[in-house]
Amino acid sequence: MNTVLLSIGVLLAVAMIGVAWLTIRATRIATAMLAAGLVSLFASVLFLFLAAPDVAMTEAAIGSGLTTFLFFFVLGRVRGGQS
Amino acid sequence: MVSPLYIIAVGLGAAFLLGLLPEKWQRAAYGVTLLALALMGWIAGSWLWAFALQGAAPVEIFTAGTQPPFAINFRVGLAEASLALLMALTGLHAALYMRDTLFKQGRRAMAVLLIFVMATCGVIFTRDLFNLFVFMELVVISTGGLVLLSADRRALGAGLKYLIVSQLVSILMLVGMVFAYHATGTLNIDGMAAAQADLFKGGALAFFLMLMAVLAELKPFPANGWGLDIYESAHPAFAALFSAATGAATVYAADKLLLIGGAQWLPLASAIGIVTFVVANIFALVQDNDRRLLGYSSIAQVGLILTVIGQRDLLGEQYYFVAGGILLAHAVAKAGLFWLSGLVAARGLGDWAALRGHPVLVFAFVTFIALLVGLPPFPGFYAKWELAHALAANGQLWLLGLILFGALLEAAYLFRWFGYVLKREQPQAGLLLQAIKEDVALSAVVVAWLLAYLWGELSGQGNLLHAIPLLFALLFLPLDWLPAKLKNGLAIAGLVGWFYLHYPSYDALQLIFAAVMLPGGAIILLASFQTQQRRVGFYPAAMLMFAGLAMLIEAKTSFAFFAAWELLTVGSYFLILRGKHSEPHALSYIVFSLGGAFLMLAGFALAAQGVPDFKIAALAQVAEPFAPWVFALLAIGFMTKTAAVGVHIWLPGAHAEAETDVSPLVSGILLKAGLFGLFVLLMTMGKQQLYGVELTHVMLWIGAISALIGNLLAIFQEDAKRLLAYSSIGQMGYALFGLAMMNHLGWLMALMFVINHYIYKSMLFLSVGGVAKRTGTRDMYRMGGLITLMPLSFIATLIGIIAVSGVPPLSGFGGRWIFYNAIMTAEYRLPMVIIFLAGPIAFLYLFRLIHTIFLGQLKDELRTVKEAPFWIVLPQMIFVVALLVFALIPGMALRHVDAYLAPFFGGQNGLDWAGLTITSEFGYWSPVSIMLIIGVIFATLFAWLLFVNRRAQPVKQFNIVFAGERPFRPETTHFAWNFFAPYRKALGFLTQPLVTIFWETLTELLHSAADILRRMYTGNGQTYAIHLLAFVIIVYLLWMGGL
């Protein structure tokens, strides 16, 4: 295992945790949703490193793509829904 | 047979096909749905046929043409096939039931329903873990859709809560699964089970997470708030599916998963199951919404099944019989009840009173309740029997106790509900009848009885539905439309006929009890000729009780005995419930009786120690250390029926509030069942010691105190029937005392009490009942001077009280005579004093019956009262004659019994029966001469009275009343009001209802605890998710911490 790959992995992991923190604590829901999509996107990169191209594609297309769109669709309909 | 994969293919294919149909073709879509469900049912049914009747071996079904660990495989065996059939049938019924809703929602809803049923079948068939997960997710999601079919807007929230929880569940499941896969290299359930050692080397945690995930779907306490919300708000047809189908499928999934874990995880399942069972039943006690109540009950039942799964190894071959019995009974009953709930317009339990106008629906309701509680002849009864025996044989006594406790709680709220149905005011809202819905609900009744038959056949204990007495009782159900007189004739013929056919085979003891119960019952039933019209429901109930009694007398095995006991209990409960104000009393009767029955069950189970087909006679061979416990459990069970002090509080209300001809049935006859049991017990087990205490000695004390307290309470009653009821407690105390003396004369006296008490108590209840019927009241101070208007009733009462009080010349005296002889042969000083004290007290209250009702001045409003109806008087007159005959020649019956009892006490007869006199070692008793002497005295006194009375001067009524002042409560000025006030001052402390207070406080505590604790179900879906997480962590700490 070479160090470059490993450091990229660590970097990705740190990034994911940071973005996940944003997801659960961001003040705006839109930010949270975007962050969740980002987590998913980072994860799909990580999947590539884990020799799982199929999963990476799926995660990218469905996890970060479609899901995020669904979120925004609904967010638009409920106008924030903040009580 | 068609591969079960076609069940999946058909379900899915039909669901996809629905998408092709134009939106307008609702009928076609509905047709496709029904057809697909029927086809799925047919496939499952054909497999069931093959396994059950042709003995086929279970079949493995491979997919993708590859062997199991590498591809997904299905397995179909007996359990799978029957469960799949259950799924398909409940699905089909749901589709029929929801027709209107489905038409309104369109083909989408039908597709979701199809997928739901398909997925539950998949959960059952699959042998692959991940596949199981996929099917379970499908069940979850389609549940999310079907919940929305409800007209209740709140269902939306319930669905969301479920989805939130299921997210958590699927996270646990996936994480656990992948680590389990890592440890074992397979996803196949059987493969993992084979690689168990590897799995637990690689971390039992993985399995733990999976187990938690699957158990969470079973709605364990406390992680089940979401489930309750679904039950409460969903469409009833879906709630039925959710309870029956999802419940059964998930239970089966848990069963498969535990296969992987192996024996060491079974206790955990049992622990979680039993906690859920008990707590959910406690919470249900305070529930007033019918569907939520059914939800709690569903959760409880599934908990019970989980408990049984945890005892899988212990049950061995019986496992599927027990678990399947409970599971199917639960599924059918719950589905039926939910379907019924769709017919009831409002949601309160009391609103179900609307069913009352429809006897068929009431029958359906009672079938479902009996099915759920596990009364004979339903599968739950056999299952409970086997379960109790297996648990007792393996020392799992705590578990057995908890199961029985939970079952009692469940019976309590279900029977309370049934009481509401029969007794509460019919609500405005009424019923929403719809033919198809009714048919669906009634089909569950048919299935319930089929299951009852099937389980009877499988039980190996003899099918109760082959028992002729029971069949005879059930015959009255379809005949209920006949006029009451006709049915009464049939019932009497049945009782007498059965006795006539069977009496040659009885021994002396059986004969006495049988004579009292069967022809004795027939005499009391003569009074029932008095009723007009149809009297719906009376005869099935009464004959059920008699069936139980007939079977009890002949019972050879503990199973037959217990089954008969439950039948007579249930029958008498229905009888008692018929009284106008008897709802709470009937409830307390059934709760105490079932409680006593459960103790008996535990006692028999403990005695049998796993021996199948345990004979009653074998009780004699039960060894230490079980023997005293068996004795105690059985004795308490029987004493509950004889209403010994402490467990007597059900009796007064139950006997007093019953109908005129029912009171003598339940007092004169039913109480004897308890005595019969005690006889059998003492004859087989004899004296037992527990911690150095002689148990019969304890019984002796209980008998003495019962006699004293019963009589004391009786003297302060204003209500004539209640007085007689309390008197029964006292009388049964005497009998108990006699039995517990464990000597020859004591037993003889107890037997004499069986006959005597039957005759005079039946007679008194009938005459007092006749009076109450004519005067419209049971309060004695409202009566008076009825001697001239109701002379026959007067004579019956007079003879009756002479007999009860034990003064010569009637048979009561004979009883006392034997009794005093018996006491003299035994060494029981203090209880003897108490029992002597009870004697004169009895006279105090009996005297009031004559004095207050028949003597004194006649009330103005009662001047037109007529003698009681002929049919009520007739049996009284028969009893009068019987009393006189029995008083003259007691030896007719007793000498045989004496001889029968002799072998138990060294082969000597207790008394010498030569000629017309009876001799004991202390003296002799000559009934005929006593009768003569008393007759002479009586005639003399009577003549003198007549002579004196000639000069009596009548006083005008009301000439000095009130002195111009109207009292606040006029009755308090009546001389008979609070007649024994001085005694109350002196002895009242003994009548403080301490026992009543004890039981009431206990109930109150349970209820308030339930009411406080159930507030943890805040309605917040997030909280429910936290509950689930807490559940997982707590189990982790408790279980894995100790592992």
Added chain:
Amino acid sequence: MDWIAMATGFILILMGLYGALTNRNILRIIVSFSVANTGVNLVLVAVGYMRGRTAPILDEAVPMTDAVTRIIDPLPQALVLTAIVIGLGVTALMLTYAYKLYEEKGTLDISKCRDLKW
């Protein structure tokens, strides 16, 4: 790499659950769950990973005969594919529920949706 992925996965699950169990807004709950789901997927794939091996696709680089020694465990990947899609399904369903609830109640606060209790 697999350790990193697995640890990250676990942390994401915990963070996601924390978000889902403490936020009151239903949309936020759903978003948090999607983070947790991503974490689960990471864990799953990490378990299948084996150092120094390649993706389970046979081509010139990985001939059929060497497959056993060259590729990683394909099964968890197949599972993850399914899990992702199921996750999407559930998420979409929850979003629809949220939308509908908002329509009915005018709020997305989960603590305000408590018509059913006890």
Added chain:
Amino acid sequence: MIRRFAVFLLLLGLGAIFADLLLGYTPSEELNLTARYYAEHTAQDLGAANIVTAIVVTYRGLDTLGEVTVLFLTATIIGMVLARGRKHRALQRQLPAAGELLTTGSRLLVPLILLLGVYVFVNGHLTPGGGFQGGAIVASAALLLLLTDPLKRFSHRLIAVMEAVSGLFFIGLGVLGLVYAGGFLDSRVLPNGAFGTLFSAGVMPIIYSFIGLKVGAEFTSMLTHLAETEQS
């Protein structure tokens, strides 16, 4: 606050479980029994180059069928929920027209995206990707169209028919496997063909194509249903 603390504590417990799992985890050096079988047999038995695809479509085809059903269910329920209580007055809001660039761009892109999607699922058995990924890509074309013209209406009928037909074909092929080959969803209904070519691996590519179509249709259905909520 109490809730947060309680949740934190509970998650600490869950974290302990996870930590235990993590620390107890030893990566395997060798393929386990199941994985070894796939590595050895997939190519020979089924003729698929992408083993994940072979597992998804054939070995664990039943899972995939379930998975497709999950999407179908979700789409159906969403349709059901959103159809319920929808007001029928179609309120045509005037929206600002999408920019020229977006409109033209999408006209150009949509066919390309569709083509890409089809390529991905047709080659699922050879290269990474397959029905799900392809389906998602197809759906993104629809998404693009929705973005450029929010009032655009897709034919529900068309989507439903596509969904139903591809679903039925999927099951039909599965049953064919049951009848003509070793079991449900066995891909060897057709010959395996030459390894590594498009027409190989039996019916696997056909099934995956139907999955792709179905998934695409379902995603589109979900998206359009949600998009149409604007109407009310």
